[in-house]
Amino acid sequence: MTRVLVVEDEPQLVRALVINLKARQYETDAAPDGATALRLAAAAPPDVVLLDLGLPDMDGIEVIKGLRGWSRVPILVVSARRTSDEKVEALDAGADDYITKPFSMDELLARLRAAVRRTEKAASASDDTAIVTAGDFTVDLLAKRVKRDGRDVRLTPTEWHLLEVLIRNHDRLTTQKQLLQEVWGPSYATQTNYLRVYMAQLRRKLEADPSHPRHLITVPGMGYRFEQRPSPAR
Numbered sequence: 001m002t003r004v005l006v007v008e009d010e011p012q013l014v015r016a017l018v019i020n021l022k023a024r025q026y027e028t029d030a031a032p033d034g035a036t037a038l039r040l041a042a043a044a045p046p047d048v049v050l051l052d053l054g055l056p057d058m059d060g061i062e063v064i065k066g067l068r069g070w071s072r073v074p075i076l077v078v079s080a081r082r083t084s085d086e087k088v089e090a091l092d093a094g095a096d097d098y099i100t101k102p103f104s105m106d107e108l109l110a111r112l113r114a115a116v117r118r119t120e121k122a123a124s125a126s127d128d129t130a131i132v133t134a135g136d137f138t139v140d141l142l143a144k145r146v147k148r149d150g151r152d153v154r155l156t157p158t159e160w161h162l163l164e165v166l167i168r169n170h171d172r173l174t175t176q177k178q179l180l181q182e183v184w185g186p187s188y189a190t191q192t193n194y195l196r197v198y199m200a201q202l203r204r205k206l207e208a209d210p211s212h213p214r215h216l217i218t219v220p221g222m223g224y225r226f227e228q229r230p231s232p233a234r
């Protein structure tokens with residue numbers, strides 16, 4: 001059974017969520033504030049977290065950071081905040097997805113299923129293989145080797161780290177800030193020019209046509225996405 005932790009301070013919304021989740025065979029826990037959420041998550045680790053950002057005792061972002069200290073549980077933010085800055089902040093802190101209130105229950109349940117599916121897929125991928133093939137290049141995440149058309153490609157440690165982070169988040173947006181913080185460190189969070197330079201280098205080494213990348217995709221103004229199998233429309 002999938003265990004969902006609902007972190008929300010509006011009793012009516014909690015009730016509606018719990019009824020709908022239980023009807024679909026989810027096990028649920030509910031926390032009305034951030035401190036309770038962190039305590040419940042530690043006591044009975046959930047499979048997915050639905051998180052309101054406006055909580056009475058702390059900002060939901062702090063809950064994300066608290067969970068991310070020890071857990072990779074998928075976190076779906078459910079919030080009335082709607083500016084893209086706020087969404088980016090939540091995603092940067094480690095949320096997996098974002099849905100704006102008011103929302104339809106069907107959409108929320110679909111996003112929830114997708115979040116759970118992604119972690120299941122990631123878990124099984126890390127169990128049986130660490131080799132990712134995209135186009136004409138192959139990345140062995142354990143051996144830290146990249147081959148293109150059967151030949152070794154030399155990557156610098158920075159290029160490698162960047163590629164590794166993108167592959168780990170495959171098919172999802174990784175924000176500029178996430179990449180800069182993870183690869184270069186917290187004080188580099190605004191140095192987006194580094195990303196442009198290193199992404200160009202990676203594309204030159206890996207993409208068949210570096211000016212029309214099919215796997216190392218730019219999401220303008222937001223970040224980058226690794227697509228193992230590019231959509232045919234592109």
Ligand code: CA
Pocket residue numbers: 008009010052053054055
């Ligand atoms: Ca609230």
